[in-house]
Amino acid sequence: MDGGLTVITNPIVAVRLTSTLSSFEVNKKYSRGLCIADFKGKLEMVVGTPVSCMDLELYSTSDQFLVKMDDNDALLGSYPVDDDCRIHVVDRSGAKEGEFSDLSKVEKFTISDDAYAKKSDSVRSFMKKQRVGRFNEEEMAAKESEQVARDAKEEAAASAIPVGSRCQVQVPGQPTKIGAVMYVGKAVFSSMHFLHSRSDESKNV
Known part of the structure; x- marks a missing residue:
């Protein structure tokens, strides 16, 4: 033996992700073998920031700033990233916080109740065919009868x-x-x- 020290590092690291576009924190696991450019590509799907407008900051497990992750060719594992460290995504696209989670700006598909009732591939149509829930008259009548009996029993007990x-x-x-x-x-x-x-x-x- 040469007396040297061997350090074995887990190839996967669990990090906390935050962004200037959101107040929420996300927990994810990534390979330390990812280059920062590819890592940013994966982050784009999580935080919504385009890779070209993304700056990364690394924080310790106690949220102390460590370093900017600005070398796109470097490996994620070449930075002092440990489990539970926080990687903060700074968005330079000009988008505002909460913009991607504001559902009021999302165009919604609407349909009238009559038109929905005529569709043959809807959940309501399936429930009718299978006689599920409120579309099963016998089951609904039995439940109503049971409820009436329970109410009568409760009322009799209370009046006593x-x-x-x-x-x-x-x-x-x-x-x-x-x-x-x-x-x-x-x-x-x-x-x-x-x-x-x-x-x-x-x-x-």
């Missing part, structure tokens, strides 16, 4: 509990509380029946 009744309230992980029923009925935000109680411990609060 008069306001002022003594009760015990048990919540998993908490001690049992004893109090009185203050309200029985439906809440404005739900069709379900609710029971509200006040524990003896809160009378003087």
